Amino acid sequence: MSTAPRRLMILRLLLGRGSFRISLQLMQVVLAVAWGTVAYGPFANALGACGWLVFLPNAAEKSVLKLAPRVRVTRATVTALAVRFAIAPVLVFAAALLVTLAVAPESALLPYLAAACWHTCSGMLMTVSGLHRLRGRASLDAWAFTAGAVLVLGVTLATWLADWSPRTVLLVLPAGLALVALAAVGALPRDWLRPEPLRRRRLVLAYGRTTWLLGVPELLDALTVAVVFFVFAGVGRVSDSGPFYLAMLAAGAFSSIVRYQLRIHQPGVSLRQRGSGAGQARAKAMAVLRAAVVGGMAFAVLFGTALLVPPVRDALLADTGIAMWAALGALTVVEIVVAIAVMYGIFLIENTGSPLLGASFRGALCRLAVTTVCALFLVPPLGAAGGFAAVVLALSAEAAALHHMVRRHHSGPLTGRPA
Numbered sequence: 020m021s022t023a024p025r026r027l028m029i030l031r032l033l034l035g036r037g038s039f040r041i042s043l044q045l046m047q048v049v050l051a052v053a054w055g056t057v058a059y060g061p062f063a064n065a066l067g068a069c070g071w072l073v074f075l076p077n078a079a080e081k082s083v084l085k086l087a088p089r090v091r092v093t094r095a096t097v098t099a100l101a102v103r104f105a106i107a108p109v110l111v112f113a114a115a116l117l118v119t120l121a122v123a124p125e126s127a128l129l130p131y132l133a134a135a136c137w138h139t140c141s142g143m144l145m146t147v148s149g150l151h152r153l154r155g156r157a158s159l160d161a162w163a164f165t166a167g168a169v170l171v172l173g174v175t176l177a178t179w180l181a182d183w184s185p186r187t188v189l190l191v192l193p194a195g196l197a198l199v200a201l202a203a204v205g206a207l208p209r210d211w212l213r214p215e216p217l218r219r220r221r222l223v224l225a226y227g228r229t230t231w232l233l234g235v236p237e238l239l240d241a242l243t244v245a246v247v248f249f250v251f252a253g254v255g256r257v258s259d260s261g262p263f264y265l266a267m268l269a270a271g272a273f274s275s276i277v278r279y280q281l282r283i284h285q286p287g288v289s290l291r292q293r294g295s296g297a298g299q300a301r302a303k304a305m306a307v308l309r310a311a312v313v314g315g316m317a318f319a320v321l322f323g324t325a326l327l328v329p330p331v332r333d334a335l336l337a338d339t340g341i342a343m344w345a346a347l348g349a350l351t352v353v354e355i356v357v358a359i360a361v362m363y364g365i366f367l368i369e370n371t372g373s374p375l376l377g378a379s380f381r382g383a384l385c386r387l388a389v390t391t392v393c394a395l396f397l398v399p400p401l402g403a404a405g406g407f408a409a410v411v412l413a414l415s416a417e418a419a420a421l422h423h424m425v426r427r428h429h430s431g432p433l434t435g436r437p438a
Contacts, residue, residue: 045172050178060257065133076105105147116136144203170192236379236382248260251263259402274362277363304364307363318357354407357415379421386416390410
């Protein structure tokens, strides 16, 4: 089992994931130009509203990367559970999409089901690729996402040349990525796919609990962004979904690189942060989260002040033009910095042991609630800029909640109990 890929392999992994992310960003820009704002807005809204579903199958990756380095006898069973947890959401949404295509092909629900299939297939591919890294075959991770990038670029080129509709693109993308993901599953060792009959019910329950505690916070964090898209649709500002989605996609690209680095090193970090190492990790997490809280407070003051300055306010309220993109670019940079700080703090907390696993879940609930309230107040008058402000303020609130919970626990014994 591999816990720390070599530097050259890490570079290959980043190139594979990076090519996939760049192809997605390029596709969105090309489609926005090819279709125009009216047609691209609903397409972006469907993808954005379902973006949180990528973490439904991907929750299994975090738990298996945490548990597999700590177990030997039951390792094959744990990895097999991860595969099953990752595939299940894909099967559910694929079945719903096929039924909708057969019964109501013109349903307004169809784009959202197709987007859900795309995101769950992406999450499944991430989990399976994580298992390949775990067994020392990290190159398969890079090749899988390179194949995904080729798929996205092919669909983009076909759309530009053949004028494919948003519906066609949303149907072809998940179908192609599902083939890539199934090929990656087929390359896993047979005993990781079909282990000996499971007789340890407690192991299944323990794995499910760890997956829930580690995976659901990330899913809820992604759902907070989807809430903004729901508000766009609810208040009749669907056209703002396009600029907001493009900017959030750029922010997500940077965050995903950091998240991927953390996943690569998670097995080794999980081992180092057992026992006395847990106290040092919690202290570091508190410092990072405190910085995120201060940054969020400074942003709130600056954003409120900017609304009082006419030229800046006009840029934040603009629907098109260079001023709008400049304002969104500045907001994107702020979101990236605060999001990465919170992500790293959560990573340190989750890998110290079981006592604090529930903290990230409660922090994510806090972020979801704050995002919903802020989006309802800020999106109707401010559009995409209001959506970004809601996301940043909610990140700061999550950091404050996490800091409070870690400080309360950190005041006790510094030794952590292994999960």
